[in-house]
Amino acid sequence: MKRRDFLKLAGAATLAGCATRGGAGKARVVVIGAGFGGATAAKYVAMWDPGIQVTVVERGTAFISCPISNLVLGGNRTIEDITRGYDGLRKHGVQVVNAEALAVDTEKRTVALASGGTLAYDRLVLSPGIDFLYGDIAGYQGAEPRVLHAWKAGPQTVELRRQLEALPDGGVYLLAVPVAPYRCPPGPYERACQVANYFKRAKPRSKVLVLDANPDVTSKGPLFKRAWEELYPGIIEYHPNSKVVAVDAATMSVRTDFDTVKGDVLNVVPPHRAGDIALKAGVITTSNRWCDVDWRTLESKAVKGIHVLGDATLSAGGMPKSGHMANAHGKVCAAALVELLNGREPNPNPVMTNTCYSFVSDREVIHVASVHQYDAAQNNIVPVKGAGGVSAARSELEGAYAWSWARNIWADMLG
Amino acid sequence: MTARLVAAALALAAGAAHAQDNPVARSLAASCAACHGTDGRSVTTEVVSLAGLPKEHIVAQMKAFRDGTRPATVMHQLAKGYNDAQIERLADYFAGRPR
Numbered sequence: 001m002k003r004r005d006f007l008k009l010a011g012a013a014t015l016a017g018c019a020t021r022g023g024a025g026k027a028r029v030v031v032i033g034a035g036f037g038g039a040t041a042a043k044y045v046a047m048w049d050p051g052i053q054v055t056v057v058e059r060g061t062a063f064i065s066c067p068i069s070n071l072v073l074g075g076n077r078t079i080e081d082i083t084r085g086y087d088g089l090r091k092h093g094v095q096v097v098n099a100e101a102l103a104v105d106t107e108k109r110t111v112a113l114a115s116g117g118t119l120a121y122d123r124l125v126l127s128p129g130i131d132f133l134y135g136d137i138a139g140y141q142g143a144e145p146r147v148l149h150a151w152k153a154g155p156q157t158v159e160l161r162r163q164l165e166a167l168p169d170g171g172v173y174l175l176a177v178p179v180a181p182y183r184c185p186p187g188p189y190e191r192a193c194q195v196a197n198y199f200k201r202a203k204p205r206s207k208v209l210v211l212d213a214n215p216d217v218t219s220k221g222p223l224f225k226r227a228w229e230e231l232y233p234g235i236i237e238y239h240p241n242s243k244v245v246a247v248d249a250a251t252m253s254v255r256t257d258f259d260t261v262k263g264d265v266l267n268v269v270p271p272h273r274a275g276d277i278a279l280k281a282g283v284i285t286t287s288n289r290w291c292d293v294d295w296r297t298l299e300s301k302a303v304k305g306i307h308v309l310g311d312a313t314l315s316a317g318g319m320p321k322s323g324h325m326a327n328a329h330g331k332v333c334a335a336a337l338v339e340l341l342n343g344r345e346p347n348p349n350p351v352m353t354n355t356c357y358s359f360v361s362d363r364e365v366i367h368v369a370s371v372h373q374y375d376a377a378q379n380n381i382v383p384v385k386g387a388g389g390v391s392a393a394r395s396e397l398e399g400a401y402a403w404s405w406a407r408n409i410w411a412d413m414l415g
Numbered sequence: 416m417t418a419r420l421v422a423a424a425l426a427l428a429a430g431a432a433h434a435q436d437n438p439v440a441r442s443l444a445a446s447c448a449a450c451h452g453t454d455g456r457s458v459t460t461e462v463v464s465l466a467g468l469p470k471e472h473i474v475a476q477m478k479a480f481r482d483g484t485r486p487a488t489v490m491h492q493l494a495k496g497y498n499d500a501q502i503e504r505l506a507d508y509f510a511g512r513p514r
Contacts, residue, residue, distance in 0.1 A: 044445065047453075048438075327449050335442035347439050353446045353496065355489055369489050371496020387496035391488065398488050401450075404461035409449045411458045 026053040027341040030111055030121035032101045032277055034058035036323040037309030038127030039089060039413040040330025041337075046092040049338045055119055056089065057111065059100040060154075063414060066184065067323045067357075068406050069153035073161050074194030075202075076362045082153060082406075088415040104281035106303050123337055125298075126283065126291075127309040127326065128275025130183050133289075136245075137270050143249035147266040151183060163265045164195060170205040174263030176244040176254060177212040178271040181290075183311045183321045185219035186368065188212070188269065190358035193224070196232040197361050208236045209263060211256060213243035219320070220358065220368050220390050227360035227394055244268055274312030283308055290314035295381035296374055297336035297346050298329055307333050318370060318383035320354060327409055328352035328372075349374045352381065357402035365398035366391040436508070443501060444508040455509045467514035473506035 029045055031038045034056045046054045063084045071077035086096045100114040110118040132149065134140045140147065148163070150156040164173065173195050177188040192208050199206040217224050217238075228236045246255040253262045273279075273289035283300040285292040291308040293300055295316055298307040310326030319325055329352070336346035355369040370388035374381045391398060444455065447465060451457050455465030465473065479485035480494035497505070 043453075048441065324449055328446060331442065331445040331448075335438055335445070339438060347442055351443055351446050351496070351501070353449070353493055355450065355493070367489055369492045371493055373496070384496040387492060387494075389492040395488070400461045401488060404457075404459040405450050407459050408452050408457055408462060412448045412453045415453065415458070 026051060027122045028053045028055070028120060029123050029125065029337055029341070030119050031056045031125040031127065032111065033127035033129060033275070033310075034060075034063060034086060034089070034096065035127055035129055035310065035326065036409070036413060037326035037330045037333075038125060039063065039086075040327045041125050041127065041307075041309060041334045042094045042330075043089055043092050043413060044331050044334035045337050046089075046094045048334060049342070050093055052338065052341055053095075054093070055095040055097060056086075057097050057099055057101045057113065057119065058086065059098070061098055062086070063410075064153040064157075065323070065406065065410065066151075066153045066187075067409075068359075068403075069150075069157050070187065070191045070194045071359055071362075072153075072157050073150070073164060073191060074198045074359075074362065075161070075165075076194065076197070076359070079158055084410050084414050086414065088411075101277050102280075104277065104306070106281065106306065109305065121305075122341065123305055123307065124281075125307045125309060125333060125337075126275075126278055126281060126312065127330070128277045128312050130272040130311050131275050132270040132272050134270055137268065138246035138255075139249075140247055140268065140270060143247045143266075146249040146252075147247050147268050149269045150267060151187075151269045151272070160265070160267060164198060167203065167206060167264055169203040171203070171264035172207045172209055172262070173199075173265045174209045174211065174254065174261065174267065176242075176266075176268040177210065177214065177218075178269055179213040179243065180218050181315060181321060182269070182272060184356075185320050185322075186224070186356055186358045189217055189219070189224040190360070191267075192236050192238075193227055193232070193358070193360045196228070196235045199235055200232060206235070208232075209261070210236065210238045211242040211244055211254065211261065212238065212240050215240050219356070220366055223366040223391060223394060224358075224360065227364075227366070231361055231364075272311075274308070278308060278312050281306060286314045295332075296348060296350055297340070298333035299336075307337070309333055316372070316381045319352075319372060319381070320356060320368075320370075322354055322356050324356060324405075324409065325352065325354045327413060328354065330413070348376065350381070355405065357398065357405055359399065359402065360394050363396045363399040364394040365396075365402040366394045367398060367402070440504045440508045444505050447505065447509075454512050456512075456514070464514065465509040466512035468509060470503075470506040470510035473509055474502055477502045477506070 150160040309329040311321040
């Protein structure tokens, strides 16, 4: 070993040594949440540097994908189709702990688990997804489970599908969309398509009523509206500027600022914020909702040594809260962690991409895509001008690509 | 030097030997993996694997997407997000990956 290299290593070892407690030789990364962000970060750290010990804390026993979950509501895919196990992560040497993270001690650098016991970390990655601001909609909590959000794929997805199947022909499905920013900007409009697709096939007299708190469709607007007109004439009714402020399960109605509207199935998505553990760890920085990060490393701007990924982040300009984006966050964070824990400087110019596919029918798809590069002058990550865009038109070819995207990204994060 | 320091240095050296790739190239290439598979190995037949493709081929395709001579659904939009040096780097990385 050359003297210069040895000194470099010794320097790095000191750095890692300082942060390493309990005398263990390996640097320890703990990841909370094995969704699109967390699973990706865990896999890529383990893959890129097997010398780092990676532990993932996940309360679910399997991964259930939000992307594609609207197709379960439309009856075009099953919940099994969108469920994957965590064994692939274990093959990369990642330790997967099936537990709920209860608290983070940022001084001692430990995570307390609900099942008892603690995990020590040198770097902590929080990819907690979202939790809901139920208080923003009067009566919401009393109205569950008759009123559902199904905005986290899982039991609510299955239950909402059951409600749709039980709906008589001629019934009304009501979908309430929160003010942006929210998880998956095109998601509500894809959901309207999927439910309409099901109604057209099975309950042609039924209606889809969309109450959108936003002034217009927030993503791929012209493409969605064209699909609604051409594929589902008379089925989808869209109301912008219609923020739901209260729900009542007894009368099966919702209240907006102007009106009371009834439905037979009420699917109300409340506004949300970064998941609970982000709140407990003290990394929420903005509007009591989101976590601001340094986009070169995804390190929290509030607490050193904690990195935040995915929907929980204060999204940079032009960056959607999407699974694909969280996957990109996971990789940039993993690359930075490997450099930092080896005493090197992280890449100052990371690149991220995003492609969000939406199924407007059982086979036809539209997309929105973007590329984001770190700009040192702006000290931020920004969309590359002239890059990205939306589909020219909906197509079955993109339907094939969309389903391919799902299988590849699931394998990329978990396989 | 303490025993702990030696152990840490050895662990780091082992890690460094394994991490044979340039971290910037590796990280850049990872941005393609969501659709094209980890290290460019797609698990589907609809989307092409990039691993092991000749470098010149990847560069030529990316530039054709970028200047619009190769029509696409999405790649013409994504290719515009990368400059020449980045395209070279990506192509070099994937060409060196086993299929």
